[in-house]
Amino acid sequence: MPAKSKAQQKAAGAALSAKRGETPKMDLKGASKSMADSMSEEELEDLAETKRKSLPEKKG
Template sequence: MPAKSKQQQMAAGAALAAKRGQRKVSSLKGASRGMYKSMSKAELRRMAKTKRKGKPKKKRR
């Protein structure tokens, strides 16, 4: 599933780095921690590789 905003993409990238062992899990906060716990590496990779062009900084509700 592609990211809907720049922040969501960045959180997915941080969670993916933690899954790969490139970043400490304790450094994750908020959405990235939730993504780390609930998503697989493949799902995180798909979300993190989304192109940023045309994405809002934050998704409005």
């Protein structure tokens, strides 16, 4: 499933980094923290690899 906004794509990237152990999980805030807990690495990859060029800054 592709990301629906740049903010969602960015949060997924941060969560994926923490899930892989590249970033401390305690550094996560907000959506990225809950994404890291509730989503699999594969789901996070799908969101994080979305091209940002055509995405709105925030959904809504």
